[in-house]
Amino acid sequence: MDRIVEAVDRTSSVPVSVQLRGALEFGIASGELPEGGRLPSVRSLAGRLKISPVTVSTVYAALQEVGNIEGRVGCGTFVKSMTLSANAAKLRELDGKIAELVDLAYDCGIAPSELATRVSMTPRQVHVSMRLLILGNFWEPTEAYAQALRPHLDKADRLVVGTMEDRSSLEGQQFDLVISPRSLLEPAKTYFPDTPITGVTLIPDEATRVALASLSTDERVVGYSYFDTFVTMLKAGIHRFGPHISDVQIVVRGEPDAEAAIEAADVLVYATGADYLLKSLRADQKAFEYRHTPDINAVKKELLPTIEAYRTKIMKTRRG
Structure with a gap:
């Protein structure tokens, strides 16, 4: 939170409220x-950012x-969990x-060890193959998200790639679950109002982290954001993985x-979707994309249990 607060730039052309929400x-x-x-x-x-509490309250709402x-109530405001899993009652x-079942097995003369063997060898009555949609802003990085996720999914599940810029290609298709970055939950719910939606946690990929750590301390770095809501996190990310970099300017x-800022930069760190800037750079300027990838730890702890919970719901519906 400290990094986020420090990255909010009151001199930016992007309103502080937009920076804060993003x-x-x-x-x-x-x-x-x-x-x-x-x-x-x-x-x-509000006090830390020196803005009106009404602004913060509106963003929180x-x-x-x-x-x-x-x-x-009585506790505060918390990041909401997206994980759907079995509850204590179940x-x-x-x-x-x-x-x-153990009591019945004893009545039949079956020991618990034999019962466990029988249970382990009993096939599930129904196996549901899930049709999943991974939704992102741009095709290439979203396909990369899909490639990272597929090895962790059930082999029978199908993961389709879709983007916000090409939603028409998804019209008429039915999905059991839509997966999107949490920053896209709002538009995803608008476009898929009748389909369950869950978020996936993204982190800067290894190439991005290595590139930031490799920059020289005296290089002038300009971060270019495709969306105004991303400016603060781009700056916070650069400072996190390149804490030695002192000269950082973020433009949108x-x-x-x-x-003019890009022209004066030694290094351009551009957000996904802004690779069109590369053709205008000089030969002596360096540039690389600030790209994300699914956090596999979060995938295992949050996303996969959510998929299985929805699979169980579908199985119950079909049995009913």
Whole structure:
């Protein structure tokens, strides 16, 4: 949170409210602000940013409406979990049925060890293949997300790639679950109102982290954001993985001084979608993309249990 607050730039052409919302959205999406983490109170954050509490309250309300955060009466505001998993009541029900099964096995003269063997060899009555959609802003990075996810999915599941810029290609297709970066939850829910949607945590990929760590301390670095909501997290990310870099300026697409800033830069760090800038750079300028990849630890702990929970729901529906 400290990095995010420090990265908010009051001199930027992007309004502070837009910077703050984008910073929180991308902070949650990247795991910088982890699920279940407590956010500062409205007054505390407003005081740190030197802005009106009404502005912070409005941003919190917008994020809560989308499902990124939740307010808990008497406790505060927290990053909302996207994980859908079995609840305690269901687990207690399972324990009860196992106990009944053990008793029945004893009546049949079957020892628990033999019962365990029989259970392990019993096939599931129904196996549901899931049709999943991974939704992103641009095709190439979203396909890279899909490639990172596929080895961890059930082999029978199908993962389709879709982008916000080419939604028409998805019309008429049915999906069991839509997966998107948490920063895209709001538009995803608009375009797929009848389909369950869950978020995937993204982190800067290894190439991005290595490139930032390899920069010289005396190089002038300009970060270029394709979206104004990403400016704060781009700056915070550069400072996180390149803490030795002191001369950093962040510009956003369409900003009047963007071209001049890029012209004066030694290194351009551009957000995904802005690779068109490469053709205008001089030979002595360096550039690389600030690219994300799914956080596999979060995939295992959050996304996969959510997929299995929805698979179980579908199985119950079909049995019913």
